[in-house]
Amino acid sequence: MRKKIIFASAIAGGVVLTAAVAQQLPDQYKQLLELGMHPGYAYLDEGEDYFHNLKGPNGKTCASCHGQDASKLVGAYAHMPRYYKDIGKVADIDIRMLSCMTKYMGFPKSKDFIKKYTKKYRVPLATYVASKSNGMKIDVKLDDPQEKELYKYGEKLWWTRSGARDFSCGICHTVLSDKRIRQQALPNPVRDKLYKHWPTYRYSNDKMWTMEDRVRSCFKAFLLYVNKWDKKKDWIKKPPPYSKEVVAIELYMKHKGNGAIINVPGFIR
Ligand code: HEC
Ligand code: HEC
Structure with a gap:
């Protein structure tokens, strides 16, 4: 039975905000969360629905292999990204699910399907x-x-100055963290183990994001992207989705987050 009342499950959820986030949050959002109306649960419930009801061309659902209520995936996300033998690479949640859909559910590996997955299924399912x-x-x-190896690459990328601004992730998020750029406080995802609240709901654009989205957007927003990583299109300012560079940085940040208690969906500015 799928929950159709969007915010119902939020009441049991409970939201823990980091001090930095709570500080920046307008009062009306604090009240919304106190009432248990966390908009991220709209995505969570949609994902639960896909998990049980979205059928691949071969008739399989996620639940066919991973159990009713995802019983066999309890705890899986805590260890991701990790290496998977069946696909021969290190995958984050986004890549792992896409691989399951094309390899085990019969969805085509076509551009069209990947576009649909990216737009519709990925974030709710994640x-x-x-x-x-x-x-x-x-x-x-x-x-x-x-x-x-990928972890080392991720650490290197974290500190690599690149792109039009010649900045690095580490300059903003390690060296300058806690300071402000304009009105925005710079978070410190490594020291504060912020991976624990991803995927997270961003009220500044009213969307749920996975860490893929966050990392790719920081590349774009701060013009860091070096197009030699993308063989085909040299005008792109974000790394292509599901690229090695993004997974490497995710692996770096998440390993640094070891020990932090996972609490998703998060809620940030
Ligand atoms: C036909 C079976 C099958 C179906 C259907 C399937 N998967 Fe998988 N899934 C696998 C296999 C096999 C693995 C690799 C397990 C391993 O190596 O530990 C896997 C791994 C995963 C993992 C990582 C588990 C871990 O322990 O790290 C996640 C998350 C996952 N699948 C999500 C999904 C989702 C979401 C769907 C539906 C969109 C789905 N899968 C559909 C077979 C399936
Ligand atoms: C010029 C400074 C700057 C650079 C360079 C930068 N970011 Fe960001 N990043 C920000 C700001 C500002 C935010 C907060 C955005 C917001 O609140 O809307 C942010 C948010 C984040 C977050 C979310 C933290 C949280 O609240 O959970 C992560 C993770 C992150 N960035 C990773 C990266 C990575 C990885 C890179 C390198 C590819 C990078 N950033 C490069 C400024 C930067």
Whole structure:
């Protein structure tokens, strides 16, 4: 039975805001959250619906393999990104789910399907699957050689100055963190283990985002993207979705987040 009342599950959820976020939050949003009306739950519930009811061309649903109420995915998100033997690479939640859809549910690997997945299914499903690790500690292991290598690459990218501004993630988010650019406080995702609240709802654009979206957007917003990573189109200012660079940075940040308690959907500015 799927919940149709969008905000119902929020009441049981409980939202823990980091001090920095609470500080920046307008009063009406604080009240909304206190009432249990977390808009991120609209996405979570939609994801739950897809998980059980979206059928691939071969008739399978996510639940066919991963259990009713995603029972076999409890805790999975706490260890991601990680290496998966069946697809031969390190995957974040977005890539892992897309692979399951094309490899195991019969969806085509076509551009059209990937576009649809990206627009429609990805964020709700990721929110739902991630919520199955709520209350658990982030525990990214780096046992596999591919994981170790990608982690190092992610750390390197974090500090690499690039693009039109010649800035790096680390300058804003480690060196200058806690200071303000215009009105915006610069968060410190590594020290404060902020991965714990991703996927998260952003009230500044009224959308739920996964970490893929956040990392790609910071590349774009701050003109950091180096187009040599994208072989085809040199005008793109975001790394292409599901690219190695994004997963590497995610792996770096999430491993640094080890030990933090997962609580999604988050809620930020
Ligand atoms: C036909 C079976 C099948 C279907 C259907 C399927 N998957 Fe998977 N899924 C797999 C296999 C196999 C793996 C790899 C497991 C491993 O290596 O630990 C996997 C791994 C995953 C993981 C990572 C689990 C972990 O322990 O790290 C997630 C998350 C996931 N799938 C989500 C989904 C979602 C969401 C859907 C529906 C859109 C879906 N899967 C559909 C077979 C399936
Ligand atoms: C010029 C400064 C700047 C640079 C460079 C930058 N960011 Fe950001 N980033 C921001 C700001 C400002 C925010 C907060 C945005 C908001 O509140 O809307 C942010 C938010 C984030 C967050 C969300 C933190 C949270 O609240 O959970 C993450 C994660 C992040 N950035 C990662 C990155 C990564 C990875 C890079 C490098 C590719 C990067 N950023 C580069 C300024 C920057």
